[in-house]
Amino acid sequence: MSARRTVHRGRWTLDDRAAEVLRSVPVEVPAGTAALTVRLDYPRTAGVLDLGCQGAAGFRGWSGGARDGYTVAVDWATPGYLPGALEPGQWQVLLRLHRIPPEGLAYELTVTTDPDRPAPPEVPAVPPVPDRPAGRSLPTVDGLRWLAGDLHAHTVHSDGTSTVPELAALAAGRGLDFLAVTDHNTVSHHPELPPAGARYGITLLPGQEVTTDRGHANVFGPVGWIDFREPPDEWVVAAERGGGAISINHPLGADCAWRHPLQNRPRLAEVWHSGWWDRTWGAPLAWAQSWRPDVVPVGGSDFHRPGDGPVIGSPTTWLLAEPDDLLGGVRAGRTAVSAGPDAPLLLRVGDEFLALDADGTVLVRPDGGRRVVHGDRVLLPGADGLHLLESYRTEVVALCA
Numbered sequence: 001m002s003a004r005r006t007v008h009r010g011r012w013t014l015d016d017r018a019a020e021v022l023r024s025v026p027v028e029v030p031a032g033t034a035a036l037t038v039r040l041d042y043p044r045t046a047g048v049l050d051l052g053c054q055g056a057a058g059f060r061g062w063s064g065g066a067r068d069g070y071t072v073a074v075d076w077a078t079p080g081y082l083p084g085a086l087e088p089g090q091w092q093v094l095l096r097l098h099r100i101p102p103e104g105l106a107y108e109l110t111v112t113t114d115p116d117r118p119a120p121p122e123v124p125a126v127p128p129v130p131d132r133p134a135g136r137s138l139p140t141v142d143g144l145r146w147l148a149g150d151l152h153a154h155t156v157h158s159d160g161t162s163t164v165p166e167l168a169a170l171a172a173g174r175g176l177d178f179l180a181v182t183d184h185n186t187v188s189h190h191p192e193l194p195p196a197g198a199r200y201g202i203t204l205l206p207g208q209e210v211t212t213d214r215g216h217a218n219v220f221g222p223v224g225w226i227d228f229r230e231p232p233d234e235w236v237v238a239a240e241r242g243g244g245a246i247s248i249n250h251p252l253g254a255d256c257a258w259r260h261p262l263q264n265r266p267r268l269a270e271v272w273h274s275g276w277w278d279r280t281w282g283a284p285l286a287w288a289q290s291w292r293p294d295v296v297p298v299g300g301s302d303f304h305r306p307g308d309g310p311v312i313g314s315p316t317t318w319l320l321a322e323p324d325d326l327l328g329g330v331r332a333g334r335t336a337v338s339a340g341p342d343a344p345l346l347l348r349v350g351d352e353f354l355a356l357d358a359d360g361t362v363l364v365r366p367d368g369g370r371r372v373v374h375g376d377r378v379l380l381p382g383a384d385g386l387h388l389l390e391s392y393r394t395e396v397v398a399l400c401a
Contacts, residue, residue, distance in 0.1 A: 126163060155167050
């Protein structure tokens with residue numbers, strides 16, 4: 001048996017996209033195949049085609065528009081894809097027609113099945129363990145701790161540029177206790193999380209950003225791959241069935257805004273996203289209040305690459321949880337959000353709220369009542385529902401469920 005190479009050429013049109021956004025090209029994988037390699041070529045300045053892989057026995061990976069090819073081999077795979085035995089039968093190269101210009105988009109798809117195991121790419125060196133900033137003095141509540149983290153970040157397993165160890169080092173250097181790694185439509189990064197977390201002294205929460213043209217949602221927990229091709233109500237069911245949690249992402253996020261119909265609305269919502277660049281803009285809070293009355297706010301940096309866009313932990317999500325049960329804190333809705341790990345903070349402590357490093361801000365209660373914060377560590381009466389701290393400019397500086 002020798003390597004087999006097949007080339008598919010064509011042109012996608014706006015009519016094709018209107019009829020069906022997600023397409024597939026069948027690939028026959030013969031018995032004894034050790035590697036499948038796919039190469040997609042098209043004029044990237046003209047449009048965007050997303051790329052993925054479905055094996056004869058199920059999902060094998062997704063890279064969206066971040067890559068122009070991938071390899072799936074017996075013992076390694078391109079980040080975003082799952083290594084393992086290549087079961088013989090019909091596979092599918094997945095293509096999503098994300099951006100198609102009026103004149104259409106020509107493409108060439110080259111597929112190679114190889115009986116020989118290709119050499120894996122060189123593994124990048126892991127960064128040194130950084131010094132961790134001193135933590136804040138925070139109260140415990142019924143034996144639970146307030147932990148600082150970020151619930152939205154990407155690596156080379158989707159459209160980020162950092163490896164999992166590099167991402168963990170950045171988060172530890174910011175003083176975070178946990179980080180959810182939420183690559184798009186894949187779980188290929190999950191096996192790398194425990195060893196990287198142990199090395200850098202940070203809990204790496206397995207996650208995935210279920211990504212479509214009509215909205216994104218983060219699923220937290222080792223629940224298995226969530227099929228983004230199914231209706232979003234199925235995402236909710238799958239997350240809950242697996243003991244995880246699901247959050248609606250950046251619901252007002254430009255072309256990533258949430259537009260899916262959804263019967264079973266999850267409580268968690270990424271109210272504070274890095275794209276909320278002017279927090280005097282009240283639309284995210286108005287959306288949250290209309291989403292459901294008991295909405296639980298979370299925050300996420302949506303980190304992709306160092307030096308370009310937000311840094312890890314901006315904003316910071318705080319969870320009241322046991323360190324080994326972050327999902328318990330997420331599912332119970334024990335959350336708070338601040339602009340960063342050292343920024344003004346509002347925490348629920350029993351029936352009261354603790355405002356930290358927030359002198360001169362204003363506590364806003366769910367009923368619209370207001371009270372000025374005087375001092376850097378102040379206990380204030382609260383009620384059920386979403387509370388926030390505002391500056392004198394009505395800029396949101398902290399949230400707490």
